[in-house]
Every structure is written in C-alpha cells, then in structure tokens.
Amino acid sequence: MxxxxxxxxxxxxxxxxxxxxxxxxxxxxxxxxxxxxxxxxxxxxxxxxxxxxxxxxxxxxxxxxxxxxxxxxxxxxxxxxxxxxxxxxxxxxxxxxxxxxxxxxxxxxxxxxxxxxxxxxxxxxxxxxxxxxxxxxxxxxxxxxxxxxxxxxxxxxxxxxxxxxxxxxxxSRAEITRSSWSQQLPSPWARAIDGVAAIWTHDEEKISQRDPLVRMKSLLLLASPDTEIEGLAKEMNAGSLLGIALAQRSMLDRELPSWREVLVSARYERIMELCQAAQGRTSSTSETMTHHLDEFLTHPVWGWFGFFSVMGLMFISIFVVAAYPMSWIEGAFGCVGNLIREFMPQGDLRDLMCDGIIAGIGGVVTFLPQILILFFFIGLLEDTGYMARAAFLMDRVMSKVGLHGKSFIPLLSSYACAIPGIMATRTIENAKDRLVTILVAPLMSCSARLPVYALMIAALFPAGSVSLWMKGALMMGLYIFGTSAALGFAWLFKKTILRGETSIFLMELPPYRCPVLKHVFLQMMQRAGMFLKRAGTVILGISILLWFVASFPKSNLEKSNHDKSSQLEESYAGRFGHFIEPVIAPLGFDWKIGIGLVAAQAAREVFISTLAIIYHVENDDETPSSLSTTLMKETRPNGMLVYTPLTCLSILVFFVLSMQCISTLSVVRRETNSLLWPLFQFCYMTGAAYLASFLVYQGGKLLGFI
Amino acid sequence: MLRECVLPSMLKGVFMNSSTTFTPLSEAEAGPVLLVERLDGTEQVCRRLREVGFCEKAEVRLLSRGGQIICHVCGTRLALSRKLANKIWVKPFSQTHPLFSQNK
Missing domain, CATH: 3.40.50.300 (P-loop containing nucleotide triphosphate hydrolases)
Structure with a gap:
C-alpha cells in the first residue's frame, strides 16, 4: 500500500x-x-x-x-x-x-x-x-x-x-499522519460546538461528531461576527444551521459571557507554554539592527528624509539609467524598419509593415527599460521590508484625507500599473476605504503614462537645452501632481459620496531583510512579459487599425503629387480628428493630437504609437528621425509650431488626470462588481483632465506664453 | 456580549492604587514590558486586536510614539494608530518573564 x-x-x-x-x-x-x-x-x-x-x-x-x-x-x-x-x-x-x-x-x-x-x-x-x-x-x-x-x-x-x-x-513522504493537536475549551464552548456539529452528523450518517472538519466549521461559525454569521452559514450550506448557531450563541452569552475572549486567549495561553518549552532567547543583534534602522526610518522628521531619498533615487534611475537601453531599442527598431524598407517592394504592405507595425510597436517597446526599473524598485522595497515603513510614514498624510497607511501600498503599486494596485486593495478591510482607494488609484502615474511623459518632456526641452536632472525633476513634478490629485479626490470622496469613519490602522512592520534578487527578478520578468504581451496584442491590433484608418480612403491627389499631408486629412482618421477638433481646441490640441487622444482611450501608451503612425504616414520618411524631433518641427496651418511648451504642458496635465485604460476599467468593474463605479471613475477623471488642461492652456495664454 | 466600557478619565483613579495602574497603550511608558488588561471597542476591532496578539494578559512593549505608535507584541513589531492604541488598556509588568528577561 x-x-x-x-x-x-x-x-x-x-x-x-x-x-x-x-x-x-x-x-x-x-x-x-x-x-x-x-x-x-x-x-x-x-x-x-x-x-x-x-x-x-x-x-x-x-x-x-x-x-x-x-x-x-x-x-x-x-x-x-x-x-x-x-x-x-x-x-x-x-x-x-x-x-x-x-x-x-x-x-x-x-x-x-x-x-x-x-x-x-x-x-x-x-x-x-x-x-x-x-x-x-x-x-x-x-x-x-x-x-x-x-x-x-x-x-x-x-x-x-x-x-x-x-x-x-x-x-515526498508517502504517509503523513494527522496531528493530534487540539485546543481545550471550557465546557460551554465544547457543548456549543457539539450542538452545531450535530447538524452535519444528522444530515449524513457517515460523518462522526468528532470529525475535525465539522468541529472547526462549527467553531468558526460560532465565532464569526454578527454581521457575517448569516453569510457564512449560507456558504456552509447546511439547512437549519443559522438558527442552531444563533441559539448556541445565546447559550454561550448566558453561561460564559467572555466566550469571545476565551477563544483567543486560551489558544495563546497554550502557545505561550509551548514557546517557553521549545524556544530559548539569548541576545538579539538583528532585532536591534531593525530597531536602530527604524529609529531613523520611522522618525517623524528623518523618516521623511529617507522616504524622499528612496523615491528620488527611484525616479532618477527611471529617467537617467533607462535612457541608455532605450536608445539601443529605438536604434534596433529603426534598423529593422530600414531593412524592410530596402528589401520589400514598394506598396501598401511595405507601408503597413514600416509605418504601422514597426513604428507602432517600437514606439511602445522602447519604454520597457523604464518599466523594468520601476518594478525592480517596487520589488526591492517590498522584499527589504521598507514598503511597510513607507506605508507607516504615509499614514500621517493619508489620515488627513480620511484613508489610512494601508491604502498607500496599492497606490504605490499603481505607479507601476493601476491593475495590480487595484487588486492589492483587497487587503483593506473597510469596504468604503477600499472603494475610495480603487477610485483614485488610476490617478497615480502608471508606467503606461511614462512613455507619454518622456516624449512630451523631450519635445518640451530639445536635446542639450537642459540637463537630465532638470528633466528628472519635471518628471517627478508630474508624479507629485498625480499623487496630490489622488489624495485630493480621496479627501473629496470621503467627505461626500463615501462618507465614513477612518478605519483602524494596524500593520505589521517586518524586520529588515536582505532582498532575494532572484525573487525580485522573477517578478520583474512576469511584469515585463505582461507588458510585451499587451504590446504584441492590443497595441499591435490598434496599430494596424490606425494605419488603416489613417491611410484609407486614398486621397485623389496622391497620384499626381505625393502630398501625404492631404492624404491624412482625407482619411477616416483625419475626418474624425477634424470632427472632434472644436472640443479639444480650447486645450491647445489640434486634430492630430485628437486622433491620438481617442486611440489612447484603449491604453495610454497607444498615444505614442498613434503619433508615430500619424507622422510617419505624413512625412515622406526617407530619413527616419526620432519622434520627438519630428514633433518639434510640426506646424499648424498658420505656420505656428504645434508643440509649443504650453501645448506640451497641457498634454502632460491631461494625461496625468485622464482615465484612458480599458483594462483598468474592466478590473474596477470586476472588483466593485458594478458598472456604476467604473463609469463614475471614467467621468470624473476625464472631466478633471479636461478642466485642468483648459485652465493650463487658457491661463498660460492669458499670461502671455504661447 | 462584550463589555463596551470606555472609562471616563475621571474614573481612572478608581483603578489606581500603589501597585497597579491602568493606562491606554498610547499613554504608557516606552521600554518596559506591559500587560494587556482589557480591550475596548467593537466586537470586530477587539477580535482583530486579539488575533494579532493583543489578547488579555499578553505582553507588550511600547517602542516608539509619534503620530502612530510602534510596539512589540508576540515577537512582532506592529504599528497602530493612536486611536486604536487608546482602546488597549495596559498595566506595568514588573515581574521578570522568561521570554523577555534576557532581552534587554
């Protein structure tokens, strides 16, 4: 056997x-x-x-x-x-x-x-x-x-x-015996458990009253809070369970008023006995190490110093270190594009390959290094135990807006992507706090915004005009803006539609540990895989579709003179862009940006691939140049530059605030189990984005900027 | 049912005599071992507190006190808000305990 x-x-x-x-x-x-x-x-x-x-x-x-x-x-x-x-x-x-x-x-x-x-x-x-x-x-x-x-x-x-x-x-052992460990409880408790367990033994004769599963089920049912007992009884699915359980509880109330306390403290008493027998303590060196580090890192003043150093280092690495591999990837895609251009016969298929697929995918995959670095830092913070300290520090800020420090971890994960962030809200026990956190999480600048930020900052400051540090500072400013918006809206929601008491803050501070790099890299690879999969499916699909709507119907003029500009204008995309132009003109956007914004409703990074496709289609692209330099040469019909500093800023503000991610909305729908909340989220964020961009552009114009 | 007794501060004196003094954890002395005496608050809050180790008679050490407090309970460092710490009533534990006696 x-x-x-x-x-x-x-x-x-x-x-x-x-x-x-x-x-x-x-x-x-x-x-x-x-x-x-x-x-x-x-x-x-x-x-x-x-x-x-x-x-x-x-x-x-x-x-x-x-x-x-x-x-x-x-x-x-x-x-x-x-x-x-x-x-x-x-x-x-x-x-x-x-x-x-x-x-x-x-x-x-x-x-x-x-x-x-x-x-x-x-x-x-x-x-x-x-x-x-x-x-x-x-x-x-x-x-x-x-x-x-x-x-x-x-x-x-x-x-x-x-x-x-x-x-x-x-x-791999063939046989493992069941443990004979059992917790002794005072007699009223034992009787109450017997009473509830009888339900199962009554229903099915095979089950003995001593069956450990039945006893544990009975115990958990009896100990569950008043608000949950009904749901749990239904889940356990045994006829008259609720009535019996409630009857046994009122018996406990009579005979053992402290029955709830006894349940936990009896267990702890035995654990303490066990620990005294099996555990010995001498001196603690690592404990004091954690203690000393915590004296600094959770200090009301120095703690913030540490916090901002860590965050600053993270954002600078994302911007400075990632620049090198990004230029390699960009170069590689450029090479592939050129090769195809050389070897394929001229025609629609070549255009689709070069201007649609290569430009679209390349524009997005370039940002892979930045996303990897972001996940590397988040993995590192979680593994070392610093994440809990960051949450601890942030509790002071979060409690001002009615949330507690635990909400900070989902929000910080949302810097990488709102989807894992929203899924991380499951550890928040209070339903209202959880909903508020879900609603504001997409305001934290996620990695999909990073490509847009990077491109717009590059267009805002031409190469060599300002140092990388300055660009890093502006990038950090955008993150701070998004974060403040998230906190501001959280405060607003807690004051209005989701009013409720701030729930209890109770959090474990794990000892500091040396991070397991393998674990961190494993997580990085999983996330990178998800990102590339998206680039290979959603973005590829949208890229092909966009190329199509930007290239057809063919302009009549094309045969006589290769006026690609009028080709784009007469395409489906161009017509649509012109159609929505009146709405977005007050924000400083022209119809081409409008096409980008509409496409970006699917996913933010599509904005980049859209612009790449639009301008590749438009420019007779024999000498490929990087997208940001193309943007800087772009002019309006009246000869003025499109991407003025003010327009770039307006685009940036719009992207910080707007809700442009179908995947996030579908996750919110699943997590909240309603259509109302994702819809509300979409409306309030897009509304805020429009308003803020409007204020920036019109205000800037009034102040004399162009 | 659980007693929901929040002691008015003027009544605190009733529990004070030469040897034992009850204080909320948020106002206790940092450093020495304290003993959890009683929990206030709703059923759910109490249950959560007990499960992470703040059950009656459990030993606690207060480590730091700022906007929130950090304490050592059941071998773990826990951070909790002041409001929550107010619900945990403790008294000093003078007797040396095998688990903590050598730990200082």
Whole structure:
C-alpha cells in the first residue's frame, strides 16, 4: 500500500502568516513551473506550481493568500479559509498542507498554525527564516516543537536553495499522519460546538461528531461576527444551521459571557507554554539592527528624509539609467524598419509593415527599460521590508484625507500599473476605504503614462537645452501632481459620496531583510512579459487599425503629387480628428493630437504609437528621425509650431488626470462588481483632465506664453 | 456580549492604587514590558486586536510614539494608530518573564 502511494501525485496547499516568506518558499520550490490564474468570482490570484519529488512523482503546490487566522476578514483571507474548509467548488480541499512559519516570530505564527492543525489534514511545518531567528538570538528546539504539535517540523531558509532538500524529502513522504493537536475549551464552548456539529452528523450518517472538519466549521461559525454569521452559514450550506448557531450563541452569552475572549486567549495561553518549552532567547543583534534602522526610518522628521531619498533615487534611475537601453531599442527598431524598407517592394504592405507595425510597436517597446526599473524598485522595497515603513510614514498624510497607511501600498503599486494596485486593495478591510482607494488609484502615474511623459518632456526641452536632472525633476513634478490629485479626490470622496469613519490602522512592520534578487527578478520578468504581451496584442491590433484608418480612403491627389499631408486629412482618421477638433481646441490640441487622444482611450501608451503612425504616414520618411524631433518641427496651418511648451504642458496635465485604460476599467468593474463605479471613475477623471488642461492652456495664454 | 466600557478619565483613579495602574497603550511608558488588561471597542476591532496578539494578559512593549505608535507584541513589531492604541488598556509588568528577561 505504502509502496504504491510513493508514486502518486501529492497536492499541498501552502499556508502561513503574511510576511512569513511563504511566497519566497513557493517560488524557491517550484521555480518557473507556475500557473497563475484567478478564483472565479473574486479576483484573488490563484497560484499553482509543481516540482518533482524524491520518487519521481509530481508534487503540486497551491499558494494560498497569507492570513493571521482562519476567521477571515478580507476577501483574500476568505479564499484561504474556504479552500481549507472545502467550501469552494472550483478548488478541491487539499489532501495535504504545508505550513510556513517565520521562525523569528514563532508565537504569532503559531496562532494560525494551530488552527490549521485542527482541520485534520496531514500537515508539514516548514520553519522558515531559521537563520534570521538565530541571528536574533532565538534558539528553537525543533524536536520538542515537533513532538508537542505532533507534526513533522523542518527548518529551512527559503532564500538558500541548499537548505531546502530536507523539506523536499519530507514533502515526498508517502504517509503523513494527522496531528493530534487540539485546543481545550471550557465546557460551554465544547457543548456549543457539539450542538452545531450535530447538524452535519444528522444530515449524513457517515460523518462522526468528532470529525475535525465539522468541529472547526462549527467553531468558526460560532465565532464569526454578527454581521457575517448569516453569510457564512449560507456558504456552509447546511439547512437549519443559522438558527442552531444563533441559539448556541445565546447559550454561550448566558453561561460564559467572555466566550469571545476565551477563544483567543486560551489558544495563546497554550502557545505561550509551548514557546517557553521549545524556544530559548539569548541576545538579539538583528532585532536591534531593525530597531536602530527604524529609529531613523520611522522618525517623524528623518523618516521623511529617507522616504524622499528612496523615491528620488527611484525616479532618477527611471529617467537617467533607462535612457541608455532605450536608445539601443529605438536604434534596433529603426534598423529593422530600414531593412524592410530596402528589401520589400514598394506598396501598401511595405507601408503597413514600416509605418504601422514597426513604428507602432517600437514606439511602445522602447519604454520597457523604464518599466523594468520601476518594478525592480517596487520589488526591492517590498522584499527589504521598507514598503511597510513607507506605508507607516504615509499614514500621517493619508489620515488627513480620511484613508489610512494601508491604502498607500496599492497606490504605490499603481505607479507601476493601476491593475495590480487595484487588486492589492483587497487587503483593506473597510469596504468604503477600499472603494475610495480603487477610485483614485488610476490617478497615480502608471508606467503606461511614462512613455507619454518622456516624449512630451523631450519635445518640451530639445536635446542639450537642459540637463537630465532638470528633466528628472519635471518628471517627478508630474508624479507629485498625480499623487496630490489622488489624495485630493480621496479627501473629496470621503467627505461626500463615501462618507465614513477612518478605519483602524494596524500593520505589521517586518524586520529588515536582505532582498532575494532572484525573487525580485522573477517578478520583474512576469511584469515585463505582461507588458510585451499587451504590446504584441492590443497595441499591435490598434496599430494596424490606425494605419488603416489613417491611410484609407486614398486621397485623389496622391497620384499626381505625393502630398501625404492631404492624404491624412482625407482619411477616416483625419475626418474624425477634424470632427472632434472644436472640443479639444480650447486645450491647445489640434486634430492630430485628437486622433491620438481617442486611440489612447484603449491604453495610454497607444498615444505614442498613434503619433508615430500619424507622422510617419505624413512625412515622406526617407530619413527616419526620432519622434520627438519630428514633433518639434510640426506646424499648424498658420505656420505656428504645434508643440509649443504650453501645448506640451497641457498634454502632460491631461494625461496625468485622464482615465484612458480599458483594462483598468474592466478590473474596477470586476472588483466593485458594478458598472456604476467604473463609469463614475471614467467621468470624473476625464472631466478633471479636461478642466485642468483648459485652465493650463487658457491661463498660460492669458499670461502671455504661447 | 462584550463589555463596551470606555472609562471616563475621571474614573481612572478608581483603578489606581500603589501597585497597579491602568493606562491606554498610547499613554504608557516606552521600554518596559506591559500587560494587556482589557480591550475596548467593537466586537470586530477587539477580535482583530486579539488575533494579532493583543489578547488579555499578553505582553507588550511600547517602542516608539509619534503620530502612530510602534510596539512589540508576540515577537512582532506592529504599528497602530493612536486611536486604536487608546482602546488597549495596559498595566506595568514588573515581574521578570522568561521570554523577555534576557532581552534587554
């Protein structure tokens, strides 16, 4: 029997506290053999990975969202609870569990782990970050811990591959016994659980009242808050459950008034006993290192100094360092374009290739280095533990607008892309705060705006006229403008349509760690892949479509004299541009920019590829030059320059504020589960963008700028 | 049900005698080990606090106090708002405890 079992595929669910290094361990075990999907109905990422066990069998790992307790609060914690209880129809209940514990925070981690042990599923504990615990002067008696909890406990370091072998061997074990750990509760509690558990045993005779799953379900149902008990009972789907549970609760109220406190404190009491037996402390060096760093980095004055240094460094690297690889990519696309121009016969197909596809895709892919650097910094900040400090500092600012520091992390991620940012709002427990954060997140300047900013700044300051630092400063100014707008609107929404109390601010400050570069790079590559995929699909499609509407119908004049300017004007795109020109003229935009703006409604970076296509179509392009120099030569019919500093500024302001991203709107629709909110978001942002651009352009004109 | 007793400051004296003094965590002394005595606030807030380690009789150390406070509970550094810290009533814990005695 056991012999056969060895070769069977084993399925583990990976669970643990947030910051326990769960995802790092998951990545280290499975490497790139991962599948990222979604749980239907909620947008919580479902990550599956696998590796080959000691007997050549497949071992599949399911990475569940981190949580502090099985009594769930936030939507992603509910997923963990529901999967472990077997309440999700899309994900089978795991047959084994891998619990990840942060060895340096044993007491806290054990709260959740002991709950998991009571589920009656065979479990292995990975005692992660054992090096960190040792550096802190904590020694853990692993044998003692293992025998007390009655499960295999294996020490490891997720960031050091050589320590993972014992864990892999343990995961390949044919048989793992169920832990006999159980939490003793005072007799009224035990009776209440018996009472609720009777429902299940009554329905199905096979299930015994001692069944650990049934007991845990009953316990969680009894302990859930008044507002959630009804929903949970429905989810557990057992006839008269709610009534029985409420009756048992009123019994508890009578016989054990402090029943809620007892539930948590009884568990902690046993954990404390366990820790005293299995854990010894000497001196702590790493703890004091974290303490000293925090004295500076969370200081009311010096903390901001550190914060702005980190942010400043990030934005300067995005602008200065990325300039080199960007020029290489630009050069490469130029070369390919020239080659095709040389070797293909003249005709529409050649034009489509050069002016449509190469120009469109090239214009966007050029910005890949900047996006990579941005994700590199965000990954680094998360991995070192500084992100939590940034959120801590920002709490002072955020609380002024009625949000708390936790909202800062989604907003900071939105600098990279609003989509992961909006998905990160799931950790915010208060529904109104979460909605406000979702509504303002797209105002944070995302990486798709970066190409537009870079191009407009290049057009604003011709090469050599100002230093790179100056351009960096203007770039940072745009980011600050977007951020202030986000905070301003958050304040407005909290005051008006989403009025409510500021929710509690409670956040873990993980100890500082040396970042795992492999992990950071893995994340960077995943994001770069997503960006390139978009460039290969959405942007490619729009590029071809745009080339078509900008080239057809063919102008009659074309045959006689190659007047490409009138060709564009008579094309579908040109006609449409002229049609909307009256609306955007007060902002200083001409009809060509209008075409770009309309195309950019799909995705902001399309603005660049559109301009590239428009001006390639228009100019007889025998000597390709970079887009920004083409822009600077562009004139209006009356001979004046189109891209004056004022127009560039007006475009910049418009792009900072406007909502031009179909993907974001669809994610907002999924996350808020309504059409109203994405629609509202689109209207308020576009309205604000129009108004602000109008003020900038008309105000600038009044002040005498051109 | 949970007692929702927010003590008016004038009543605080009732709980004060020579050996024990209850204070909200936000006003406690930074440094020494403190003992959580009672939690105020709604059921949900209390449950959250208990789960991250602020259960009754838990040991806490206050590390810093600014707009928000940072404290050490259950082996973890936690940041919380002043408003929340007001809901956690603590008293000094003079007795040396095996987990913290060597830690200073």
């Amino acid at each position: 056991i012999e056969e079992n060895i070769f069977f595929q084993k399925n583990y669910a990976v669970v643990g506290n947030p910051n326990s290094g769960k995802t790092t361990l998951f990545n280290a075990l499975t490497g790139l053999r991962q599948k990222v999907g979604n749980y239907p109905g909620v947008t919580v990422e479902k990550k599956l990975g696998q590796f080959i066990g000691q007997h050549g069998e497949k071992i599949e790992l399911l990475d569940l969202p981190g949580t502090y307790s099985l009594s769930a609060h936030a939507p992603d914690e509910c997923v963990t609870r529901d999967v472990l209880l077997g309440l999700r129809s899309d994900t089978p209940r795991p047959d084994r569990i891998l619990c990840v514990i942060d060895a340096s925070h044993l007491e806290r981690n054990l709260y959740f782990i002991t709950q998991v042990l009571e589920l009656g599923i065979p479990t292995i504990i990975a005692l992660n970050m054992i090096d960190l615990a040792q550096a802190q002067g904590t020694t853990i008696d692993i044998t003692k811990l293992s025998s007390e909890l009655d499960v295999p406990v294996i020490a490891c370091q997720a960031n050091a591959k050589e320590t993972l072998l014992p864990l892999k061997i343990a995961l």
